[in-house]
Amino acid sequence: MTVFDRLFADSTLSQLQEKDVRDPLAHKRAEFKLPEGVVYLDGNSLGALPLTVPARLARVAEQEWGGQLIRSWTANDSASVGAEAAQDWMNLPDRVAAKIAPLIGAHPHEVAVGDSTSVNIFKLLAAALHMAPPERRVILTEADNFPTDLYMAQGLNALLGGRYELRTVPSADLEAQLTDDVALTLLTEVDYRTGRRLDLAGLTARAHERGILTVWDLAHSAGAFPVDLNAAGADFAVGCGYKFLNGGPGAPSFLFVAERHQDSAQAFLSGWMGHADPFEMAREFTPAPGARRYVVGTPTVLSLSALDAALEVFADVDMKQLRAKSLSLTDTFIELMTPLAAQHPLTLVTPRSHDERGSQVSYRHPQAREVMRQLIERGILGDFRTPDILRFGFTPLYHSHADVWRAVQGIQNVLEEGAGA
Ligand SMILES: Cc1ncc(COP(=O)(O)O)c(C=O)c1O
Ligand SMILES: Nc1c(O)cccc1C(=O)C[C@H](N)C(=O)O
Incomplete structure (x- = not known):
C-alpha cells in the first residue's frame, strides 16, 4: 500500500466512523457478546449471542427446571416460587x-x-x-x-x-x-x-x-x-x-x-x-x-x-431504521470493494438495487474456498458457499461502518498477500 493509499484509507475510515457516531442503532452492539479482534460477518448463518441469553438459560436450568421441576409446565403460583420462576x-x-x-x-x-x-x-x-x-x-x-x-x-x-x-x-x-x-x-x-x-x-x-x-x-x-x-x-x-x-x-x-x-x-x-x-x-x-x-x-x-x-x-428497534442501516452497511461494503474487484477476479453477484438486496453481499472468486479460509484465519468470519461464492452477512444490530472498513482491509490483505495474490 502506498503512502497515498494509506492517507486515503485513513480519511475513509474517519468518514465511516462519523457515520457510526450518527447511527441510531449504535447502542445495540453492547447487547451482544462479540469477541475482540473478530469481524463477524456470519449472522446470516448463526446470529451472535445476545447478552440476555446466558442469564436466562441459567435461570431456566437452575430455578425453573432444577427448583420447580415439573411444576414449571403450568402457570406457577408466583407468590410461592418467586415471580422470576413463574414461567x-x-x-x-x-x-x-x-x-x-x-x-x-x-x-x-x-x-x-x-x-x-x-x-x-x-x-x-x-x-x-x-x-x-x-x-x-x-x-x-x-x-x-x-x-x-x-x-x-x-x-x-x-x-x-x-x-x-x-x-x-x-x-x-x-x-x-x-x-x-x-x-x-x-x-x-x-x-x-x-x-x-x-x-x-x-x-x-x-x-x-x-x-x-x-x-x-x-x-x-x-x-x-x-x-x-x-x-x-x-x-x-x-x-x-x-x-x-x-x-x-x-x-x-x-x-x-x-x-x-x-x-x-x-x-x-x-x-x-x-x-x-x-x-x-x-x-x-x-x-x-x-x-x-x-x-x-x-x-x-x-x-x-x-x-x-x-x-x-x-423490543426498542425501529425496523425501518434497521433496514436503512443494513443498506448503508452493504452499500459501503460494495463501494469499498469496487477497487479490489477491478484488480482481482472478484465478481459481485448481489444486486446493486436496494429493492433486490437482502442483508448480505456475495462475490464470486475462482479460489473462494481458500480466500475464505485465510480470511477466517485473520478473524474476518464470512462463508464460502459452493461452487465459488464468498458470502458476507451484515447484521445492522451489531455492525458498524468501521467493521465494514476492517473487513475490506482484511480482504485486501488476503487478496494481495495470500490466496488471491
Ligand atoms: C433458505 C434456508 N432455508 C432453510 C434453512 C435451514 O433449515 P433448518 O433450520 O431446517 O436447518 C436454511 C439454512 O440453514 C436456509 O438458508
Ligand atoms: N443451519 C446451519 C447449520 O446447522 C450449520 C452450518 C450452517 C448452517 C446454516 O444456517 C447455513 C445457512 N442456512 C446458509 O444460508 O448457508
Whole structure:
C-alpha cells in the first residue's frame, strides 16, 4: 500500500466512523457478546449471542427446571416460587410467536414456533397442497433454492405417490411460470448464495391472480429487515430462529399461516401439543385455535427460552431504521470493494438495487474456498458457499461502518498477500 493509499484509507475510515457516531442503532452492539479482534460477518448463518441469553438459560436450568421441576409446565403460583420462576412453559411457544409476529407483519395467532425450518416447510407444503385444486400438479420453485426446501418438497411428493412435479426455474422466469397447472410456489425471499431479494409482495399478488398459493422461506429475511406478510397477502411462511433472530445454534423455527386459511389448512403433523386441550388425552385430534395447532410435540424449553430472551433485543428497534442501516452497511461494503474487484477476479453477484438486496453481499472468486479460509484465519468470519461464492452477512444490530472498513482491509490483505495474490 502506498503512502497515498494509506492517507486515503485513513480519511475513509474517519468518514465511516462519523457515520457510526450518527447511527441510531449504535447502542445495540453492547447487547451482544462479540469477541475482540473478530469481524463477524456470519449472522446470516448463526446470529451472535445476545447478552440476555446466558442469564436466562441459567435461570431456566437452575430455578425453573432444577427448583420447580415439573411444576414449571403450568402457570406457577408466583407468590410461592418467586415471580422470576413463574414461567408457564406450556405457553412458551405462543409467547415467542407473539414476539416474532411484529417482525414479520403477522398477528400472534398466525405464528407458531417450534421444530426446524425444514420440518415447518413440510408441514406447510402438506397443508397448502391439500388445499389446492387437485388438477394443479406443479410445485414451482427456484433451481437455486436452499437445498432443504427442495428436499422437503421431494420427500413429501414421494409420500404422495409422486403426484406432483417439482418445477425448478431460474428466478428471472418465475413470473412467466405462474401457470394454471401450478398449485403453489415455494420461494426463499433472499437467496442464500447471492443475497438477491425477490419481490415478495409482487410475486404473491401475481400468484394469487392465477389461483396459486405461496409458501415463503424467510430464513434470510426475518430480523434482517421489516417483513410485512399480511400487507403482501402472503399465505404461508417459515423462517429460522438462529440467523438474524439470534436464537442460538439450532434455535426453533417459526411458521406463519394467514388467518383466512386457518379453518381450511390442515395440520397433518397433528401432535398432542397442537391439540386444543392436550391433557384431555382425547382419542381424536381437535386442533388448537390459530397457528398453535402446528406445534407438534413437547416444546423445547431450553432453546425456546434462549430465543425468547434473544428477541428482547428487538423490543426498542425501529425496523425501518434497521433496514436503512443494513443498506448503508452493504452499500459501503460494495463501494469499498469496487477497487479490489477491478484488480482481482472478484465478481459481485448481489444486486446493486436496494429493492433486490437482502442483508448480505456475495462475490464470486475462482479460489473462494481458500480466500475464505485465510480470511477466517485473520478473524474476518464470512462463508464460502459452493461452487465459488464468498458470502458476507451484515447484521445492522451489531455492525458498524468501521467493521465494514476492517473487513475490506482484511480482504485486501488476503487478496494481495495470500490466496488471491
Ligand atoms: C433458505 C434456508 N432455508 C432453510 C434453512 C435451514 O433449515 P433448518 O433450520 O431446517 O436447518 C436454511 C439454512 O440453514 C436456509 O438458508
Ligand atoms: N443451519 C446451519 C447449520 O446447522 C450449520 C452450518 C450452517 C448452517 C446454516 O444456517 C447455513 C445457512 N442456512 C446458509 O444460508 O448457508
